[in-house]
Amino acid sequence: MMDIANLRLRFDGEEENLFHGLDIRVEEGEKVLLLGPSGSGKSTLLNIMGGLIPRVIEIPMKADRLQVSDDCAYVFQDPDSQFTMPTVGEELGFVLENKGVRQSEMKQKFTAVLEAVGLDVSFGKDIQELSGGMKQKLAIASALLQDSHTLFLDEPASMLDEESARHVWDTVESIWENRTVVIIEHRVEYIWDKMDRVILMDDSGGIVCQGTPEDMLTNHGKLLTAFGVWHPRSWENAPVLRRAKPSEQTLLEAQSLDVRRGEDSILKVDGLKIRKGEWVTIEGANGTGKTSLLLALMKLIPSAGGLYYRGKKIRKTKDIAGGVYPVFQNPELQFITNKVFDEVFINLEMHFDKTEAMRQTGNILERFGLSAVSHLHPLEISTGQKRRLSVATAAGGVPEIIMLDEPTFGLDQRQTFRMLELFSEMTGAGTSIVMITHDEEIKRRYPSRRLLIEDGRLAERTAVNDAPVNQEV
Numbered sequence: 001m002m003d004i005a006n007l008r009l010r011f012d013g014e015e016e017n018l019f020h021g022l023d024i025r026v027e028e029g030e031k032v033l034l035l036g037p038s039g040s041g042k043s044t045l046l047n048i049m050g051g052l053i054p055r056v057i058e059i060p061m062k063a064d065r066l067q068v069s070d071d072c073a074y075v076f077q078d079p080d081s082q083f084t085m086p087t088v089g090e091e092l093g094f095v096l097e098n099k100g101v102r103q104s105e106m107k108q109k110f111t112a113v114l115e116a117v118g119l120d121v122s123f124g125k126d127i128q129e130l131s132g133g134m135k136q137k138l139a140i141a142s143a144l145l146q147d148s149h150t151l152f153l154d155e156p157a158s159m160l161d162e163e164s165a166r167h168v169w170d171t172v173e174s175i176w177e178n179r180t181v182v183i184i185e186h187r188v189e190y191i192w193d194k195m196d197r198v199i200l201m202d203d204s205g206g207i208v209c210q211g212t213p214e215d216m217l218t219n220h221g222k223l224l225t226a227f228g229v230w231h232p233r234s235w236e237n238a239p240v241l242r243r244a245k246p247s248e249q250t251l252l253e254a255q256s257l258d259v260r261r262g263e264d265s266i267l268k269v270d271g272l273k274i275r276k277g278e279w280v281t282i283e284g285a286n287g288t289g290k291t292s293l294l295l296a297l298m299k300l301i302p303s304a305g306g307l308y309y310r311g312k313k314i315r316k317t318k319d320i321a322g323g324v325y326p327v328f329q330n331p332e333l334q335f336i337t338n339k340v341f342d343e344v345f346i347n348l349e350m351h352f353d354k355t356e357a358m359r360q361t362g363n364i365l366e367r368f369g370l371s372a373v374s375h376l377h378p379l380e381i382s383t384g385q386k387r388r389l390s391v392a393t394a395a396g397g398v399p400e401i402i403m404l405d406e407p408t409f410g411l412d413q414r415q416t417f418r419m420l421e422l423f424s425e426m427t428g429a430g431t432s433i434v435m436i437t438h439d440e441e442i443k444r445r446y447p448s449r450r451l452l453i454e455d456g457r458l459a460e461r462t463a464v465n466d467a468p469v470n471q472e473v
Contacts, residue, residue, distance in 0.1 A: 001025070001026065001027055001028050001067065002024075002025065002026040002049050002067060002068055002069055002150075002180070003024075003025045003026075003065055003067040004022065004023065004024050004025070004048065004049070004063055004065065004066055004067070004068070005023050005063060005064045005065035005066075006021045006022075006023065006062075006063055006064040006065070007019045007021070007022040007023070007024075007048070007061065007062075007063045007066075008020065008021060008022075008061060008062045008063070009041075009044065009048070009053075009059060009060070009061040009062075009205075010059075010060055010061075011059060011380065012059075012060075012380075013375075013376060013380065016204070017205075018041045018044060018204070018205045019041060019045075019061075019205040019206075020204065020205070020206060022045075022205060022206065022207065023207075024045070024049075024199070024207065026049070026180060026182060027180075028180060029178055029179065029180055030180055030181075030196050030197065031176065031180075031181045031183075031194065031195050031196045031197075032181070032182045032183070032195065032196065032197050032198075032199060033183050033184075033185065033188065033191065033192070033195045033197070033198045033199070033213075034046070034182065034183065034184050034199050034201065035184075035198060035199065035200050035201065035224070035227075035229040035230070035231070036200065036201030036202065036203075036205075036227065036229060036412075037201075037202070037203050037227055037228050037229065037412045037414065037415075038369075038382060038384030038385060038388070038410070038411055038412045038415055039203065039373075039381070039382045039384060039385050040201045040202060040203055040204070040205055041201065041204075041205035042154075042184045042201060043076075043077060043154050043184065043382065043383065044059075044205075045201075045205070046074070046152045046154055046182060046184065048061070048066075048068065049068050049069060049072075049152065049182060050068060050069050050072040050074060050150070050152050051068045051069065051070065051072075052074075069149070069150040069180070071148050071149040071150060072148050072149070072150035072151070072152055073142075073143040073144075073146040073148040073150070073151055073152070074143065074152045074153075074154070075136075075139050075140050075143045075151075075152070075153045075154060075156045076139065076154050077154040077155045077158070077184075077383045077410060078330065078383060079132075079135040079136050079138065079139035080135065080330065082139055082142070083127055083135075083138075083139075085127075086126060086127060086128075087123065087124050087125060087126055087127060088114075088119075088121055088122070088123055088124070088125045088127060088130075088138060089110060089122075089123030089124060091127060091138065091142060092106075092109075092110050092113065092114075092123075092138075092141065092142060092145060093106055093110075095142050095145045095146055096109060096145060099145075099146070099147075107123075109145065110123055113141045113144055113145050114141055116141070116144065116171045117137040117138075117140050117141045117144070117167070117168055117171055118137060118164055118167045118168070119134060119137040119138060119141060121134065129261065130287070131286055131287045131290075131291060132159040132286075132291065132329045132330075132405075132406065133159040133160045133161065133164060133286030133287065133438075134286055134287050135159075136156065136157070136158070136159045136160060137160070137164065137168065137286070139156075140153075140156055140168055140171075140172075144171070144172075144175065148179075149179055149180065150179065150180040150181070150182070151172070151176065151179060151180070151181045151182070152182050153172070153181065153182070153183045153184070153185070154184045155184055155185055155186065155409075155410060156168065156172075156183075156185065157169065157185065157187050157190070158185075158186065158187065158406075158409050158410060159286070159329070159406060159409060159438065160286060160438060161284075161285045161286050161438050162438065162440060163285065164285070164286055165187060165190060165438075166190060169190040169191055173191075173194060183195075185230075186229075186230040186410075186411070186412065186413075187230070188230050188231060188232060189232055192213050192231070192232050193213055195212075195213050196212070197210055197211065197212065198210065198211065198212070198213050198216045200216070200220065200223065200224060200227060200229065202227060203227075208223065208227065209223065216231070217231065217232065217233065221233060225237055225413070227412075227414075228412045228413045228414025228415065229412055229413060230412065230413050231413075234413045235441045237413070237417070238417060238420075238441065238445065239417050239420060239421050239424075241420065241421065241424040241445075241446060242424060242428065243448055244277060244278050244279040244424070244427040244428070244433075244447070244448040245277065245448070246275040246276060246277040246278030246427075246432070246448060247275060247276045247277055247430075248275065249275060249276040250273045250274070250275055250276075250311075251274055251275065251276050251309065251310060251323075251400055251401055251432055252272075252273070252274040252297065252307075252308070252309055252324065252401055252432075253271075253272065253273050253274070253306075253307070253308040254269050254271065254272040254297060254305065254306070254307055254308075255271055255305055255306040255307075255308070256268075256269075256270065256271075256304075256305040256306065257269035257272070257296065257303055257304070257305035257306075257307065258303060258304040258305050259289060259292050259293060259296045259301070259303045260301075260302055260303060260304065261292065261301075265456070266289045266292055266456065267288075267289035267292060267293055267296075267453060267456055267457070267458065268456060268457050268458075269293070269305070269457075269458045270457075270458075272451075272458065274401060274432050274434060275432065276400070276430055276432060277427050277428070277429075277430045277431065277432060278427065278432055278433075278448050278449060279423060279424075279427045279432075279433045279435075279446060279447045279448050279449070280432070280433065280434045280435070280447060280448070280449045280450075280451060281435055281436070281437055281442070281443050281447040281449070281450050281451065282294070282434065282435065282436045282451050282453065282458075283436075283437070283438075283443060283450060283451065283452045283453070283461060284452055284453035284454060285454075288453040288454065288456075289453055289456075290405075290436045290453055291329060291405055291436065293453065293458065294326065294403045294405060294434070294436065295326075297324075297403065297434075298317055298320065298324055298326055298403060299314055299315075299316055299317045299319070299320070300317060300326075309323060309324065310323075322350075322399065323399055323400045323401065324399060324400070324401045324402075324403065325394045325399035325401070325402050325403065326402075326403045326405075327390050327391055327393075327394050327402060327403065327404040327405065327407055328390065328405055329405040329406050329409070329436075331386040331387050331389065331390035332378070332379060332386065334390055334393065335378040335379070335386075335389075335390075337378070338377055338378075339374070339375060339376070339377065339378075340365070340370055340373050340374045340375070340376055340377075340378055340381065340389055341361060341365065341374040341375065343378055343389055343392070343393050344361045344364050344365060344389075344392050344393055344395075344396040345357055345358065345361040345396070347393055347396040347398075348360050348361055348396045348398075351398055360396070361396065364392050364395055364396055365392065367392075367418070367422070368388045368389070368391070368392045368395075368415075368418070369385075369388065369415060369418075370385060370388060370389060370392065373385060383410045384410045384411050384412065384415065387407065387408075387409060387410050387411055388411065388415060388419070390407075391404070391407055391419060391422075395422065395426070399431065400430075400431060400432060401431070401432040401433075401434060402426070402431060402432070402433055402434070403434050403435075404433065404434065404435040404436065405435075405436045406436055406437060406438070407419060407435055407437070408420075408437065408439060408442065420442070420446060423435075423446070424446070427448075435447075
């Protein structure tokens with residue numbers, strides 16, 4: 001059992017506490033889903049419930065009662081943050097070594113757990129060569145190997161394709177009997193009805209209401225929507241957006257593109273044209289090369305074939321600097337300043353005078369819900385806030401094409417819908433959006449073109465959506 005009473009916590013540099021006397025109790029063997037807006041403290045609460053705060057992560061906090069788990073395993077929102085070894089086998093072996101498992105028994109356990117999570121890679125595979133979704137599967141495999149009594153799962157399926165997400169949740173459910181499980185997740189359709197309790201938190205880390213999944217939907221559905229959290233009926237409130245109407249002007253073109261990883265060809269693109277003002281999704285299962293394609297289109301990884309921007313051959317990344325802007329899957333990779341405000345301002349000041357650049361920076365941060373953290377270092381804010389900031393920097397850079405890798409990963413319903421509205425406005429103004437996403441609702445409703453990577457090739461999935469729900473207005 002975990003029991004926390006009158007919890008107060010404040011991050012360095014913040015004037016207000018995150019938690020103002022929070023009380024929470026999780027019974028032995030209970031399955032609990034934590035919901036709340038981005039930045040509400042869900043991940044921080046998980047770290048407290050497992051004892052990482054303050055034992056490992058030193059953050060000033062107080063509580064009248066603090067009974068937490070001493071036998072727990074985590075799957076963090078960012079899988080890279082929990083890896084300690086360079087290869088898949090060494091990472092899994094590190095877990096088993098700490099449990100005193102004989103080396104002769106390890107291989108069999110490696111094979112079983114990788115099969116359980118659907119990760120088909122060699123034990124010697126370098127972790128940094130895995131896709132985001134594959135890393136997420138490895139993080140889940142590591143947690144399962146610990147065989148702990150309590151599982152803390154922070155967005156474990158956020159970067160997985162539909163089949164993989166379903167498979168992972170089936171695997172977790174198959175081993176969670178008699179275990180305590182606390183989950184943060186926005187793709188709740190797979191697990192909602194399987195929870196014992198759903199807890200809704202507000203923007204300042206307080207508990208608004210809690211109950212069974214049925215009770216929460218029946219009696220608190222409007223409240224769930226008002227706080228912008230994901231629930232099974234969330235997409236009923238999705239924005240209705242104008243379908244992007246691209247011009248005939250080609251901005252970016254790839255001819256006979258062969259994307260390579262070392263000596264291996266991982267993806268071939270016979271021909272691809274990105275037109276001005278279109279919204280394109282790149283789809284495919286985990287590990288098929290979606291991220292590699294975006295990186296190749298920006299000359300960030302090696303490829304053979306021809307790449308052209310506005311008719312001119314691209315030889316180096318600097319040939320498209322300013323015109324094509326990336327938003328990486330891991331937002332921390334692109335932060336270059338020491339303040340949230342400066343991350344947006346630094347791009348705008350290249351296009352406007354200082355006064356106008358500051359005004360527009362303030363407007364962009366307000367729109368992305370980042371005004372309250374504008375004074376903080378980009379690495380101090382929540383994962384969802386980092387994601388929003390990475391996209392905000394692209395909005396400030398005034399590029400012609402924005403390449404986005406899972407831009408809605410880690411975002412609540414409210415922020416996701418705001419971002420989709422922004423993308424619609426941008427395409428309407430002539431900016432091209434190229435985005436990787438595993439979200440079926442986004443793929444079905446919004447892009448003007450859908451591209452699919454399958455069997456090592458990129459193909460047109462459909463010129464328009466299979467079953468468009470949104471109508472042009």
